[in-house]
Amino acid sequence: MNYTKFFIYIAVSAGVTYLIRMLPLVLIRKEIKNKYILSFLHYIPYTVLAVMTVPAIFSSTGNLASAVVGCVVALILALFNKGLMTVACCSSVAAFAVNLIIELIAKNS
Amino acid sequence: MPPKELTSFKQGIKDGLPICVGYFSVAFAFGIFSVGHGLDVVQTLVISLTNVTSAGQLAAVPIMAAGGTLVEMAATQFIINLRYALMSVSLSQKLGKSVRFVDRFIIAFVNTDEVFAVASSKKETVGRRYMFGLILTPYVGWAAGTLLGACAGNMLPEIIISSLGIAIYGMFIAIVVPETKKSKATLFAVALAIVLSCIFNFVPVLSKIPSGFTVIICAGLASLIFAFLCPIDTKKEAEQ
Structure with missing residues:
Protein backbone atom coordinates (compact mmCIF):
# COMPACT_ATOMS: atom_id res chain seq x y z
CA MET A 1 0.00 0.00 0.00
CA ASN A 2 1.39 3.43 -0.79
CA TYR A 3 2.23 5.64 2.16
CA THR A 4 0.00 8.59 1.29
CA LYS A 5 -3.09 6.41 1.27
CA PHE A 6 -1.89 4.60 4.37
CA PHE A 7 -1.50 7.80 6.37
CA ILE A 8 -4.96 9.02 5.37
CA TYR A 9 -6.40 5.74 6.71
CA ILE A 10 -4.33 6.13 9.88
CA ALA A 11 -5.47 9.73 10.37
CA VAL A 12 -9.12 8.64 10.16
CA SER A 13 -8.89 5.52 12.34
CA ALA A 14 -6.57 7.01 14.97
CA GLY A 15 -8.46 10.31 14.90
CA VAL A 16 -11.86 8.75 15.50
CA THR A 17 -10.49 6.42 18.18
CA TYR A 18 -8.76 9.28 19.99
CA LEU A 19 -11.77 11.60 19.87
CA ILE A 20 -13.97 8.90 21.39
CA ARG A 21 -11.55 8.54 24.29
CA MET A 22 -10.60 12.18 24.68
CA LEU A 23 -13.87 14.12 24.41
CA PRO A 24 -15.66 12.44 27.34
CA LEU A 25 -12.55 12.64 29.52
CA VAL A 26 -12.08 16.33 28.82
CA LEU A 27 -15.68 17.54 28.47
CA ILE A 28 -18.16 15.32 30.29
CA ARG A 29 -18.06 15.22 34.06
CA LYS A 30 -21.51 13.78 34.71
CA GLU A 31 -21.97 10.02 34.90
CA ILE A 32 -24.17 8.18 32.37
CA LYS A 33 -27.22 6.85 34.20
CA ASN A 34 -29.43 5.55 31.36
CA LYS A 35 -29.52 1.79 31.82
CA TYR A 36 -30.18 1.04 28.14
CA ILE A 37 -27.12 2.97 27.01
CA LEU A 38 -25.05 1.34 29.76
CA SER A 39 -26.31 -2.10 28.74
CA PHE A 40 -25.58 -1.46 25.08
CA LEU A 41 -22.03 -0.42 25.95
CA HIS A 42 -21.70 -3.47 28.18
CA TYR A 43 -22.60 -5.90 25.38
CA ILE A 44 -20.64 -4.18 22.61
CA PRO A 45 -17.10 -5.50 23.35
CA TYR A 46 -18.26 -9.12 23.45
CA THR A 47 -20.50 -9.00 20.39
CA VAL A 48 -17.81 -7.16 18.42
CA LEU A 49 -15.17 -9.76 19.28
CA ALA A 50 -17.62 -12.58 18.46
CA VAL A 51 -18.46 -11.10 15.06
CA MET A 52 -14.79 -10.58 14.24
CA THR A 53 -13.95 -14.15 15.30
CA VAL A 54 -16.74 -16.03 13.52
CA PRO A 55 -16.48 -16.97 10.71
CA ALA A 56 -13.02 -15.38 10.13
CA ILE A 57 -11.29 -17.85 12.48
CA PHE A 58 -12.10 -20.72 10.10
CA SER A 59 -9.97 -19.21 7.37
CA SER A 60 -7.18 -18.00 9.67
CA THR A 61 -4.81 -20.95 9.33
CA GLY A 62 -4.87 -21.60 5.61
CA ASN A 63 -6.78 -24.81 6.15
CA LEU A 64 -10.29 -25.51 7.49
CA ALA A 65 -9.34 -28.68 9.40
CA SER A 66 -6.52 -27.06 11.39
CA ALA A 67 -8.69 -24.01 12.06
CA VAL A 68 -11.53 -26.15 13.44
CA VAL A 69 -9.14 -28.08 15.69
CA GLY A 70 -7.51 -24.84 16.90
CA CYS A 71 -10.92 -23.30 17.54
CA VAL A 72 -12.15 -26.31 19.55
CA VAL A 73 -8.96 -26.27 21.65
CA ALA A 74 -9.43 -22.55 22.31
CA LEU A 75 -13.09 -23.01 23.30
CA ILE A 76 -12.32 -25.83 25.74
CA LEU A 77 -9.47 -23.94 27.41
CA ALA A 78 -11.53 -20.74 27.59
CA LEU A 79 -14.37 -22.66 29.26
CA PHE A 80 -11.87 -23.53 31.98
CA ASN A 81 -10.98 -19.82 32.33
CA LYS A 82 -7.42 -20.22 31.05
CA GLY A 83 -5.54 -16.98 30.35
CA LEU A 84 -5.30 -15.23 26.99
CA MET A 85 -1.75 -16.39 26.31
CA THR A 86 -2.40 -20.02 27.22
CA VAL A 87 -5.48 -20.18 25.01
CA ALA A 88 -3.75 -18.46 22.08
CA CYS A 89 -0.60 -20.58 22.26
CA CYS A 90 -2.35 -23.94 22.65
CA SER A 91 -4.75 -23.09 19.85
CA SER A 92 -1.83 -22.15 17.55
CA VAL A 93 0.12 -25.29 18.45
CA ALA A 94 -2.95 -27.46 17.77
CA ALA A 95 -3.46 -25.77 14.40
CA PHE A 96 0.26 -26.17 13.64
CA ALA A 97 0.12 -29.90 14.44
CA VAL A 98 -2.79 -30.45 12.07
CA ASN A 99 -1.11 -28.33 9.36
CA LEU A 100 2.06 -30.40 9.76
CA ILE A 101 0.16 -33.69 9.43
CA ILE A 102 -1.62 -32.43 6.33
CA GLU A 103 1.68 -31.34 4.77
CA LEU A 104 3.29 -34.71 5.51
CA ILE A 105 0.35 -36.57 3.98
CA ALA A 106 0.49 -34.33 0.90
CA LYS A 107 4.22 -35.00 0.48
CA ASN A 108 3.90 -38.76 0.77
CA SER A 109 0.97 -39.17 -1.58
CA MET B 1 -11.95 12.40 55.36
CA GLY B 165 -2.95 -16.75 12.35
CA ILE B 166 -5.41 -18.28 14.79
CA ALA B 167 -3.64 -16.83 17.87
CA ILE B 168 -5.50 -13.53 18.00
CA TYR B 169 -8.86 -15.27 17.61
CA GLY B 170 -7.85 -17.62 20.44
CA MET B 171 -7.38 -14.54 22.60
CA PHE B 172 -10.77 -13.19 21.63
CA ILE B 173 -12.33 -16.53 22.56
CA ALA B 174 -10.51 -16.37 25.91
CA ILE B 175 -12.07 -12.95 26.56
CA VAL B 176 -15.62 -13.74 25.43
CA VAL B 177 -16.22 -17.28 26.72
CA PRO B 178 -15.64 -16.65 30.48
CA GLU B 179 -18.00 -13.67 30.27
CA THR B 180 -20.73 -15.81 28.66
CA LYS B 181 -20.38 -18.25 31.55
CA LYS B 182 -21.10 -15.45 34.00
CA SER B 183 -24.10 -14.00 32.18
CA LYS B 184 -26.77 -15.85 30.17
CA ALA B 185 -27.81 -12.59 28.52
CA THR B 186 -24.27 -12.01 27.24
CA LEU B 187 -24.19 -15.60 25.97
CA PHE B 188 -27.37 -15.07 23.94
CA ALA B 189 -26.23 -11.66 22.69
CA VAL B 190 -22.96 -13.23 21.51
CA ALA B 191 -24.82 -16.15 19.93
CA LEU B 192 -27.12 -13.77 18.04
CA ALA B 193 -24.13 -11.73 16.89
CA ILE B 194 -22.45 -14.89 15.56
CA VAL B 195 -25.58 -16.00 13.71
CA LEU B 196 -25.91 -12.54 12.13
CA SER B 197 -22.22 -12.55 11.26
CA CYS B 198 -22.54 -15.90 9.46
CA ILE B 199 -25.61 -14.66 7.58
CA PHE B 200 -23.75 -11.54 6.47
CA ASN B 201 -20.75 -13.59 5.35
CA PHE B 202 -22.47 -16.42 3.51
CA VAL B 203 -25.70 -15.01 2.04
CA PRO B 204 -24.64 -13.92 -1.48
CA VAL B 205 -26.01 -10.35 -1.59
CA LEU B 206 -25.13 -9.54 2.04
CA SER B 207 -21.59 -10.88 1.73
CA LYS B 208 -20.81 -7.98 -0.63
CA ILE B 209 -21.15 -5.54 2.29
CA PRO B 210 -17.68 -4.36 3.42
CA SER B 211 -16.32 -6.11 6.52
CA GLY B 212 -16.35 -2.97 8.69
CA PHE B 213 -20.06 -2.40 8.18
CA THR B 214 -20.78 -6.07 8.83
CA VAL B 215 -19.17 -5.73 12.27
CA ILE B 216 -21.21 -2.60 13.02
CA ILE B 217 -24.51 -4.07 11.87
CA CYS B 218 -24.16 -7.50 13.53
CA ALA B 219 -22.61 -6.41 16.83
CA GLY B 220 -24.69 -3.23 17.00
CA LEU B 221 -27.97 -5.03 16.32
CA ALA B 222 -27.29 -7.88 18.78
CA SER B 223 -26.20 -5.43 21.51
CA LEU B 224 -29.16 -3.13 20.89
CA ILE B 225 -31.70 -5.96 21.03
CA PHE B 226 -30.26 -7.32 24.26
CA ALA B 227 -29.85 -3.90 25.82
CA PHE B 228 -33.65 -3.63 25.63
CA LEU B 229 -34.51 -7.30 26.29
CA CYS B 230 -32.05 -7.77 29.16
CA PRO B 231 -30.78 -4.42 30.43
CA ILE B 232 -28.02 -5.07 32.94
CA ASP B 233 -28.55 -4.03 36.53
CA THR B 234 -26.12 -1.14 36.76
CA LYS B 235 -26.24 -0.97 40.55
CA LYS B 236 -25.37 -4.64 40.83
CA GLU B 237 -22.65 -4.17 38.23
CA ALA B 238 -21.11 -1.31 40.21
CA GLU B 239 -20.97 -3.42 43.36
CA GLN B 240 -18.96 -6.16 41.66
Whole structure:
Protein backbone atom coordinates (compact mmCIF):
# COMPACT_ATOMS: atom_id res chain seq x y z
CA MET A 1 0.00 0.00 0.00
CA ASN A 2 1.39 3.43 -0.79
CA TYR A 3 2.23 5.64 2.16
CA THR A 4 0.00 8.59 1.29
CA LYS A 5 -3.09 6.41 1.27
CA PHE A 6 -1.89 4.60 4.37
CA PHE A 7 -1.50 7.80 6.37
CA ILE A 8 -4.96 9.02 5.37
CA TYR A 9 -6.40 5.74 6.71
CA ILE A 10 -4.33 6.13 9.88
CA ALA A 11 -5.47 9.73 10.37
CA VAL A 12 -9.12 8.64 10.16
CA SER A 13 -8.89 5.52 12.34
CA ALA A 14 -6.57 7.01 14.97
CA GLY A 15 -8.46 10.31 14.90
CA VAL A 16 -11.86 8.75 15.50
CA THR A 17 -10.49 6.42 18.18
CA TYR A 18 -8.76 9.28 19.99
CA LEU A 19 -11.77 11.60 19.87
CA ILE A 20 -13.97 8.90 21.39
CA ARG A 21 -11.55 8.54 24.29
CA MET A 22 -10.60 12.18 24.68
CA LEU A 23 -13.87 14.12 24.41
CA PRO A 24 -15.66 12.44 27.34
CA LEU A 25 -12.55 12.64 29.52
CA VAL A 26 -12.08 16.33 28.82
CA LEU A 27 -15.68 17.54 28.47
CA ILE A 28 -18.16 15.32 30.29
CA ARG A 29 -18.06 15.22 34.06
CA LYS A 30 -21.51 13.78 34.71
CA GLU A 31 -21.97 10.02 34.90
CA ILE A 32 -24.17 8.18 32.37
CA LYS A 33 -27.22 6.85 34.20
CA ASN A 34 -29.43 5.55 31.36
CA LYS A 35 -29.52 1.79 31.82
CA TYR A 36 -30.18 1.04 28.14
CA ILE A 37 -27.12 2.97 27.01
CA LEU A 38 -25.05 1.34 29.76
CA SER A 39 -26.31 -2.10 28.74
CA PHE A 40 -25.58 -1.46 25.08
CA LEU A 41 -22.03 -0.42 25.95
CA HIS A 42 -21.70 -3.47 28.18
CA TYR A 43 -22.60 -5.90 25.38
CA ILE A 44 -20.64 -4.18 22.61
CA PRO A 45 -17.10 -5.50 23.35
CA TYR A 46 -18.26 -9.12 23.45
CA THR A 47 -20.50 -9.00 20.39
CA VAL A 48 -17.81 -7.16 18.42
CA LEU A 49 -15.17 -9.76 19.28
CA ALA A 50 -17.62 -12.58 18.46
CA VAL A 51 -18.46 -11.10 15.06
CA MET A 52 -14.79 -10.58 14.24
CA THR A 53 -13.95 -14.15 15.30
CA VAL A 54 -16.74 -16.03 13.52
CA PRO A 55 -16.48 -16.97 10.71
CA ALA A 56 -13.02 -15.38 10.13
CA ILE A 57 -11.29 -17.85 12.48
CA PHE A 58 -12.10 -20.72 10.10
CA SER A 59 -9.97 -19.21 7.37
CA SER A 60 -7.18 -18.00 9.67
CA THR A 61 -4.81 -20.95 9.33
CA GLY A 62 -4.87 -21.60 5.61
CA ASN A 63 -6.78 -24.81 6.15
CA LEU A 64 -10.29 -25.51 7.49
CA ALA A 65 -9.34 -28.68 9.40
CA SER A 66 -6.52 -27.06 11.39
CA ALA A 67 -8.69 -24.01 12.06
CA VAL A 68 -11.53 -26.15 13.44
CA VAL A 69 -9.14 -28.08 15.69
CA GLY A 70 -7.51 -24.84 16.90
CA CYS A 71 -10.92 -23.30 17.54
CA VAL A 72 -12.15 -26.31 19.55
CA VAL A 73 -8.96 -26.27 21.65
CA ALA A 74 -9.43 -22.55 22.31
CA LEU A 75 -13.09 -23.01 23.30
CA ILE A 76 -12.32 -25.83 25.74
CA LEU A 77 -9.47 -23.94 27.41
CA ALA A 78 -11.53 -20.74 27.59
CA LEU A 79 -14.37 -22.66 29.26
CA PHE A 80 -11.87 -23.53 31.98
CA ASN A 81 -10.98 -19.82 32.33
CA LYS A 82 -7.42 -20.22 31.05
CA GLY A 83 -5.54 -16.98 30.35
CA LEU A 84 -5.30 -15.23 26.99
CA MET A 85 -1.75 -16.39 26.31
CA THR A 86 -2.40 -20.02 27.22
CA VAL A 87 -5.48 -20.18 25.01
CA ALA A 88 -3.75 -18.46 22.08
CA CYS A 89 -0.60 -20.58 22.26
CA CYS A 90 -2.35 -23.94 22.65
CA SER A 91 -4.75 -23.09 19.85
CA SER A 92 -1.83 -22.15 17.55
CA VAL A 93 0.12 -25.29 18.45
CA ALA A 94 -2.95 -27.46 17.77
CA ALA A 95 -3.46 -25.77 14.40
CA PHE A 96 0.26 -26.17 13.64
CA ALA A 97 0.12 -29.90 14.44
CA VAL A 98 -2.79 -30.45 12.07
CA ASN A 99 -1.11 -28.33 9.36
CA LEU A 100 2.06 -30.40 9.76
CA ILE A 101 0.16 -33.69 9.43
CA ILE A 102 -1.62 -32.43 6.33
CA GLU A 103 1.68 -31.34 4.77
CA LEU A 104 3.29 -34.71 5.51
CA ILE A 105 0.35 -36.57 3.98
CA ALA A 106 0.49 -34.33 0.90
CA LYS A 107 4.22 -35.00 0.48
CA ASN A 108 3.90 -38.76 0.77
CA SER A 109 0.97 -39.17 -1.58
CA MET B 1 -11.95 12.40 55.36
CA PRO B 2 -10.82 13.41 51.86
CA PRO B 3 -9.99 10.47 49.56
CA LYS B 4 -6.28 9.75 49.22
CA GLU B 5 -4.61 10.17 45.87
CA LEU B 6 -2.13 7.78 44.24
CA THR B 7 0.82 9.89 43.17
CA SER B 8 3.67 7.41 42.68
CA PHE B 9 5.04 7.02 39.16
CA LYS B 10 6.78 3.81 40.24
CA GLN B 11 3.52 2.34 41.55
CA GLY B 12 1.92 3.12 38.19
CA ILE B 13 4.72 1.39 36.31
CA LYS B 14 4.37 -1.60 38.60
CA ASP B 15 0.59 -1.83 38.18
CA GLY B 16 1.06 -1.49 34.43
CA LEU B 17 3.48 -4.41 34.12
CA PRO B 18 0.92 -7.25 34.02
CA ILE B 19 -0.97 -5.30 31.34
CA CYS B 20 2.31 -4.84 29.46
CA VAL B 21 2.93 -8.59 29.38
CA GLY B 22 -0.61 -9.28 28.19
CA TYR B 23 -0.41 -6.58 25.52
CA PHE B 24 2.90 -7.89 24.25
CA SER B 25 1.33 -11.18 23.19
CA VAL B 26 -1.82 -9.65 21.72
CA ALA B 27 0.30 -7.11 19.82
CA PHE B 28 2.60 -9.90 18.61
CA ALA B 29 -0.42 -11.67 17.13
CA PHE B 30 -1.58 -8.37 15.63
CA GLY B 31 1.84 -7.84 14.02
CA ILE B 32 1.65 -11.21 12.30
CA PHE B 33 -1.95 -10.55 11.28
CA SER B 34 -1.08 -7.16 9.79
CA VAL B 35 1.93 -8.20 7.67
CA GLY B 36 -0.14 -11.22 6.61
CA HIS B 37 -2.57 -8.70 5.08
CA GLY B 38 0.21 -7.08 3.06
CA LEU B 39 1.16 -4.13 5.27
CA ASP B 40 4.87 -3.62 5.93
CA VAL B 41 6.63 -3.59 9.30
CA VAL B 42 6.75 0.22 9.62
CA GLN B 43 3.08 0.60 8.72
CA THR B 44 2.13 -2.10 11.20
CA LEU B 45 4.09 -0.37 13.98
CA VAL B 46 2.58 3.03 13.12
CA ILE B 47 -0.93 1.56 13.41
CA SER B 48 -0.18 0.32 16.93
CA LEU B 49 1.54 3.54 18.01
CA THR B 50 -1.34 5.72 16.87
CA ASN B 51 -4.45 3.63 17.58
CA VAL B 52 -3.70 1.59 20.73
CA THR B 53 -6.83 -0.55 20.44
CA SER B 54 -6.72 -4.27 19.65
CA ALA B 55 -10.20 -4.79 18.24
CA GLY B 56 -10.16 -1.50 16.36
CA GLN B 57 -6.80 -2.23 14.74
CA LEU B 58 -7.83 -5.73 13.80
CA ALA B 59 -10.86 -4.30 12.02
CA ALA B 60 -8.84 -1.48 10.44
CA VAL B 61 -6.26 -3.69 8.70
CA PRO B 62 -8.67 -5.59 6.41
CA ILE B 63 -10.35 -2.29 5.50
CA MET B 64 -6.98 -0.85 4.46
CA ALA B 65 -6.01 -4.04 2.65
CA ALA B 66 -9.29 -4.12 0.73
CA GLY B 67 -9.09 -0.39 -0.12
CA GLY B 68 -12.27 0.38 1.82
CA THR B 69 -13.75 3.85 2.02
CA LEU B 70 -12.85 6.37 4.72
CA VAL B 71 -16.50 6.43 5.80
CA GLU B 72 -16.34 2.70 6.40
CA MET B 73 -13.14 3.18 8.40
CA ALA B 74 -14.55 6.01 10.52
CA ALA B 75 -17.87 4.28 11.18
CA THR B 76 -16.19 0.99 12.10
CA GLN B 77 -13.78 2.60 14.54
CA PHE B 78 -16.61 4.61 16.02
CA ILE B 79 -18.81 1.63 16.85
CA ILE B 80 -16.01 -0.73 17.91
CA ASN B 81 -14.40 1.84 20.18
CA LEU B 82 -17.60 3.45 21.45
CA ARG B 83 -17.18 1.64 24.76
CA TYR B 84 -14.13 3.80 25.47
CA ALA B 85 -16.41 6.80 25.69
CA LEU B 86 -18.12 5.19 28.66
CA MET B 87 -14.78 4.30 30.22
CA SER B 88 -13.51 7.84 29.75
CA VAL B 89 -16.65 9.24 31.36
CA SER B 90 -16.14 6.91 34.29
CA LEU B 91 -12.40 7.56 34.49
CA SER B 92 -12.99 11.31 34.57
CA GLN B 93 -14.62 10.83 37.99
CA LYS B 94 -11.61 8.90 39.22
CA LEU B 95 -8.83 11.35 38.38
CA GLY B 96 -7.28 13.14 41.32
CA LYS B 97 -6.58 16.84 41.85
CA SER B 98 -3.00 16.58 40.52
CA VAL B 99 -4.31 15.76 37.03
CA ARG B 100 -4.13 18.96 35.00
CA PHE B 101 -6.37 19.80 32.06
CA VAL B 102 -3.61 19.02 29.53
CA ASP B 103 -2.86 15.69 31.25
CA ARG B 104 -6.34 14.50 30.32
CA PHE B 105 -5.44 14.72 26.62
CA ILE B 106 -2.48 12.38 27.18
CA ILE B 107 -4.23 9.91 29.49
CA ALA B 108 -7.14 9.61 27.04
CA PHE B 109 -4.75 8.39 24.33
CA VAL B 110 -4.00 5.15 26.21
CA ASN B 111 -7.30 4.68 28.05
CA THR B 112 -7.66 1.01 27.10
CA ASP B 113 -9.94 -1.59 28.69
CA GLU B 114 -7.19 -2.85 30.98
CA VAL B 115 -5.76 0.53 31.98
CA PHE B 116 -9.29 1.63 32.79
CA ALA B 117 -9.93 -1.55 34.77
CA VAL B 118 -6.80 -1.11 36.90
CA ALA B 119 -7.41 2.60 37.49
CA SER B 120 -11.04 1.94 38.50
CA SER B 121 -10.05 -0.86 40.86
CA LYS B 122 -8.08 1.56 43.04
CA LYS B 123 -9.68 2.75 46.26
CA GLU B 124 -7.87 6.09 46.03
CA THR B 125 -8.21 8.64 43.26
CA VAL B 126 -5.44 8.41 40.66
CA GLY B 127 -2.94 11.22 40.27
CA ARG B 128 -1.07 12.35 37.15
CA ARG B 129 2.28 10.72 37.93
CA TYR B 130 0.55 7.42 38.77
CA MET B 131 -1.49 7.52 35.55
CA PHE B 132 1.59 8.29 33.42
CA GLY B 133 3.32 5.24 34.90
CA LEU B 134 0.22 3.13 34.40
CA ILE B 135 -0.09 3.99 30.68
CA LEU B 136 3.65 3.92 29.90
CA THR B 137 4.37 0.22 30.45
CA PRO B 138 1.36 -1.11 28.49
CA TYR B 139 2.14 1.31 25.63
CA VAL B 140 5.74 0.07 25.41
CA GLY B 141 4.56 -3.55 25.52
CA TRP B 142 2.01 -2.82 22.81
CA ALA B 143 4.64 -1.26 20.52
CA ALA B 144 7.36 -3.87 21.18
CA GLY B 145 4.97 -6.79 20.66
CA THR B 146 3.74 -5.32 17.39
CA LEU B 147 7.27 -4.76 16.08
CA LEU B 148 8.46 -8.27 16.94
CA GLY B 149 5.27 -9.87 15.62
CA ALA B 150 5.53 -7.99 12.33
CA CYS B 151 9.21 -9.01 11.95
CA ALA B 152 8.43 -12.62 12.86
CA GLY B 153 5.61 -12.56 10.31
CA ASN B 154 8.15 -11.72 7.63
CA MET B 155 10.79 -14.27 8.69
CA LEU B 156 9.17 -17.43 10.01
CA PRO B 157 8.31 -20.26 7.60
CA GLU B 158 4.87 -20.20 5.99
CA ILE B 159 3.43 -23.14 7.93
CA ILE B 160 4.20 -21.50 11.30
CA ILE B 161 2.82 -18.12 10.18
CA SER B 162 -0.44 -19.61 8.99
CA SER B 163 -0.78 -21.60 12.23
CA LEU B 164 -0.15 -18.45 14.28
CA GLY B 165 -2.95 -16.75 12.35
CA ILE B 166 -5.41 -18.28 14.79
CA ALA B 167 -3.64 -16.83 17.87
CA ILE B 168 -5.50 -13.53 18.00
CA TYR B 169 -8.86 -15.27 17.61
CA GLY B 170 -7.85 -17.62 20.44
CA MET B 171 -7.38 -14.54 22.60
CA PHE B 172 -10.77 -13.19 21.63
CA ILE B 173 -12.33 -16.53 22.56
CA ALA B 174 -10.51 -16.37 25.91
CA ILE B 175 -12.07 -12.95 26.56
CA VAL B 176 -15.62 -13.74 25.43
CA VAL B 177 -16.22 -17.28 26.72
CA PRO B 178 -15.64 -16.65 30.48
CA GLU B 179 -18.00 -13.67 30.27
CA THR B 180 -20.73 -15.81 28.66
CA LYS B 181 -20.38 -18.25 31.55
CA LYS B 182 -21.10 -15.45 34.00
CA SER B 183 -24.10 -14.00 32.18
CA LYS B 184 -26.77 -15.85 30.17
CA ALA B 185 -27.81 -12.59 28.52
CA THR B 186 -24.27 -12.01 27.24
CA LEU B 187 -24.19 -15.60 25.97
CA PHE B 188 -27.37 -15.07 23.94
CA ALA B 189 -26.23 -11.66 22.69
CA VAL B 190 -22.96 -13.23 21.51
CA ALA B 191 -24.82 -16.15 19.93
CA LEU B 192 -27.12 -13.77 18.04
CA ALA B 193 -24.13 -11.73 16.89
CA ILE B 194 -22.45 -14.89 15.56
CA VAL B 195 -25.58 -16.00 13.71
CA LEU B 196 -25.91 -12.54 12.13
CA SER B 197 -22.22 -12.55 11.26
CA CYS B 198 -22.54 -15.90 9.46
CA ILE B 199 -25.61 -14.66 7.58
CA PHE B 200 -23.75 -11.54 6.47
CA ASN B 201 -20.75 -13.59 5.35
CA PHE B 202 -22.47 -16.42 3.51
CA VAL B 203 -25.70 -15.01 2.04
CA PRO B 204 -24.64 -13.92 -1.48
CA VAL B 205 -26.01 -10.35 -1.59
CA LEU B 206 -25.13 -9.54 2.04
CA SER B 207 -21.59 -10.88 1.73
CA LYS B 208 -20.81 -7.98 -0.63
CA ILE B 209 -21.15 -5.54 2.29
CA PRO B 210 -17.68 -4.36 3.42
CA SER B 211 -16.32 -6.11 6.52
CA GLY B 212 -16.35 -2.97 8.69
CA PHE B 213 -20.06 -2.40 8.18
CA THR B 214 -20.78 -6.07 8.83
CA VAL B 215 -19.17 -5.73 12.27
CA ILE B 216 -21.21 -2.60 13.02
CA ILE B 217 -24.51 -4.07 11.87
CA CYS B 218 -24.16 -7.50 13.53
CA ALA B 219 -22.61 -6.41 16.83
CA GLY B 220 -24.69 -3.23 17.00
CA LEU B 221 -27.97 -5.03 16.32
CA ALA B 222 -27.29 -7.88 18.78
CA SER B 223 -26.20 -5.43 21.51
CA LEU B 224 -29.16 -3.13 20.89
CA ILE B 225 -31.70 -5.96 21.03
CA PHE B 226 -30.26 -7.32 24.26
CA ALA B 227 -29.85 -3.90 25.82
CA PHE B 228 -33.65 -3.63 25.63
CA LEU B 229 -34.51 -7.30 26.29
CA CYS B 230 -32.05 -7.77 29.16
CA PRO B 231 -30.78 -4.42 30.43
CA ILE B 232 -28.02 -5.07 32.94
CA ASP B 233 -28.55 -4.03 36.53
CA THR B 234 -26.12 -1.14 36.76
CA LYS B 235 -26.24 -0.97 40.55
CA LYS B 236 -25.37 -4.64 40.83
CA GLU B 237 -22.65 -4.17 38.23
CA ALA B 238 -21.11 -1.31 40.21
CA GLU B 239 -20.97 -3.42 43.36
CA GLN B 240 -18.96 -6.16 41.66
